[in-house]
Amino acid sequence: MTEPLSAFRSVALGTVSVIGALLLWELVGVADVSSALPPFHNVALAFVDLLSSDAFQESVWFTLRAIAIAFPLTVAAGLIMGLLMGLVRPLRWMFDPYMTLALSVPLVAIIPILINLFGFGRLTIIAVIVVYTLPVVVVNTVAGFDSVDPDQVAMARSFGASRLLLLRRVLLPTAAPLAASGVRLAAGRAIKGAIVGEQIVGLVGMGGLIQRFGGAFAVEDLYAAIVFVGILGIVVVNLLTRLERRVPA
Amino acid sequence: MIDINGVSMTFERDGVPFTALDGIDLTIADGEFASIIGPSGCGKTTLLKIIAGLVDPTAGTVTVDGTVIDGPGPERALVFQNFVLLPWATILDNTAFGLEARGVGKEERRRIAREQLARMGLSGFEQHYPRELSGGMQQRVGIARALAVDPSNLLMDEPFGALDALTRQLMQKDLLDLWEEDEERTAAFVTHSMDEAVYLSDRIVLMNTRPGRIEEIIDVPFPRENRADVVSQADYNEFTRYLWSRLEGMQRDDMATRGAAG
Ligand SMILES: Nc1ncnc2c1ncn2[C@@H]1O[C@H](COP(=O)(O)OP(=O)(O)O)[C@@H](O)[C@H]1O
């Protein structure tokens, strides 16, 4: 009974909080405290201009296409690797060190290597996204298989269940929620990875554009671009969450 | 029939061998209801898992219906203390799990599962999920799942141990009724309740600990058919029976209304 009400309240509070923050931003901006913080309405105007500019549209398409190629690829590869590592111990022992390594080495350190390998174009950005997101999907999926209840396995075995039935009815449903949250985390990281990769490459995509705005001290444009990336992230993660609810475990 | 022959089980514990079961000999005849009772840690669960074929004993053999076992088999089914239902599957699919494992077609296994759920008083709950059911109702599903595969041997590991006293008593009665109703079935029933053992079984296997072993095997001196009467001879029992029937009625009504609502 309380659910619709609390859902409404959470949306309402979220909205109030965002409006409050924007108002504060506008006030501080108008007071001209720092050139690093232009008033909100200037950024909003820059945002509208930005949306219709050719450079922006080109950059967005570049970034979105890189993500659209790299993300499904990573998710598919990550889920398969996670499944295999979750089920086959020796595979886990073989690949675990690389996952830990990939999760702890800073992204910026790897990018120059990838540029050397794949040049200054889309291939490098795709590689950056894969390197940055794959381990998250893998590690979460493996953790999902680790959370399997031994009693449920014993139950399935006691009824003579085949390995396939055990997988379908016990192992996969157990691993699915954690694997799905890995995918959701990976979506955010895919966007982040693309932008950072493009910033370091410096020429292409939204990241390149942000880099150029920053270099030219085009503060309003810079904020507008950052806001756009933020909105993109929220939209993508929400879409995935919705998709996840639709797919039965 | 379950024939346990010189079964021992040794575990490794901090590098030291630990004898959980030491030379168990026990025969449970066809159609017999045997309770295994003993202090915690005496190896009851281990013994039941060995009979189920989930664990291999370090020594000895178990023969079920004339065949030496080397794993789980269709002539045995297990009921777990903590129910072990699949939370993502409906009550109907949970009940049908054993049949699915045995390759029974969807229509057929659902028909059988429905039948067993009806016997358990759970009609109307087919499309519910385990979390929507009380503990007692979940164990009814656990029993329905086991009976659905029509095993000649039913293995139960403290099936009512996690339930409150009232629910427990009600389930004991229903289990006994089902037992009388069905074709001959053999039961190995682990419990640590003396009342429960007396009420349900033909024989009580008393186990002791360190090492896990059989201390004594006791025949229950009342025939199973009128067990309920024996338990309630004095006037005092007349009163408790009245209270009990009231409580039972209330619980059954509660189940019936929940079933109708669902
Ligand atoms: N897999 C195992 N490894 C080591 N020790 C075990 C294992 N399973 C059971 N034991 C030990 O064997 C003894 C008997 O356990 P269990 O069969 O669960 O007893 P009960 O069901 O009678 O309480 C206990 O001391 C328990 O700690």
Ligand SMILES: [Mg+2]
């Ligand atoms: Mg036990």
